Amino acid sequence: MKGFLTVPLNQLHKKQEFKCGKELLDNYIRRQAKQDVTRKLAACFVMADNDDNMQGFYTLSNASIPRESIPEVIKGKLPPSYHNLPVTLLGRLAVDINFTGQGFGELLLLDALKRSYYVSFQSIGSMAVVTDPIDKSAVRFYKKYGFISLPQGEKMFIPMKTISELF
Numbered sequence: 001m002k003g004f005l006t007v008p009l010n011q012l013h014k015k016q017e018f019k020c021g022k023e024l025l026d027n028y029i030r031r032q033a034k035q036d037v038t039r040k041l042a043a044c045f046v047m048a049d050n051d052d053n054m055q056g057f058y059t060l061s062n063a064s065i066p067r068e069s070i071p072e073v074i075k076g077k078l079p080p081s082y083h084n085l086p087v088t089l090l091g092r093l094a095v096d097i098n099f100t101g102q103g104f105g106e107l108l109l110l111d112a113l114k115r116s117y118y119v120s121f122q123s124i125g126s127m128a129v130v131t132d133p134i135d136k137s138a139v140r141f142y143k144k145y146g147f148i149s150l151p152q153g154e155k156m157f158i159p160m161k162t163i164s165e166l167f
Contacts, residue, residue, distance in 0.1 A: 005111045006045035009033055009057065013046050018054045020094040022134060028092055029057055042091055045115070047108060056095040056104050058112045063089035065130060069152045074159060078127070086124075087157065088116040090131040109145055110166070117163045130157040 009015075015030050029044075036042040042059040049055060064084040067075060078085065090112050095104040113129060120126040131147065132155050133139045139149075139156070147156040 004045075004115060005107055006047050006058070006115075009037055009044035009046050012052045013048055013054050014052055015054065018057075018094075019097050020056075020100075021097050022094065024134065025092055025094040029054070029094070033057070033059070045111065047104065047111070054096060055099045056093070056108045058093040058108050059091040060112060060116060061089040061091055062124065062126075063087050063130060065128075065150070065155070065157070066152075069150050069155075070128075070157070071148065071151065085128070086126050087128045087130045088120065088126045090116070090129050093131075105141060106145070109141075113158070113163050114167055117160060117167055120160050126160060128157045128159045129163065130155055132156075 015033070018029050019026055033042070033044045036059070037044050042061045044057055044059045046057045047055045063086075065087055067078070067083055067085055070085065090109075093105070093108055093112065095108065116126065116129045130150075131138075131142060132153075133142055142156050143149075145158070146162055147158045149156050
């Protein structure tokens with residue numbers, strides 16, 4: 001697919017130099033991301049400069065959420081036979097500290113949403129993008145872009161219908 005700001009994680013990307021300031025995310029990209037990609041547990045997409053210095057990354061995976069965990073207004077529009085609803089999990093999203101405050105987080109999020117949207121109607125059904133924010137700052141970030149808190153748990157989601165209006 002053309003028109004994306006990111007590329008799949010590869011061996012040229014300088015993972016060890018990436019630092020976003022959140023140890024969980026720094027350790028993930030340095031130690032686990034490649035294994036997750038190899039095991040097909042997640043796809044990792046990287047925004048990097050011409051020297052393969054990582055500016056940011058995000059991960060996507062297939063997932064499902066229980067029907068009862070989504071708001072009634074959305075649930076009522078879906079067939080009752082679906083007990084678990086197919087979604088795309090935006091598992092991790094991080095920007096290197098050298099690029100914070102420059103809109104890279106927004107660019108990565110839009111890239112992830114665009115990629116998720118196109119896959120949802122070209123390849124694999126998905127009714128929403130779901131994320132599990134790492135902290136309150138992340139919750140504020142996702143809310144700013146239209147994510148809704150799910151009634152049960154700490155997950156947030158944005159329906160594909162909303163995403164389709166962006167693209």
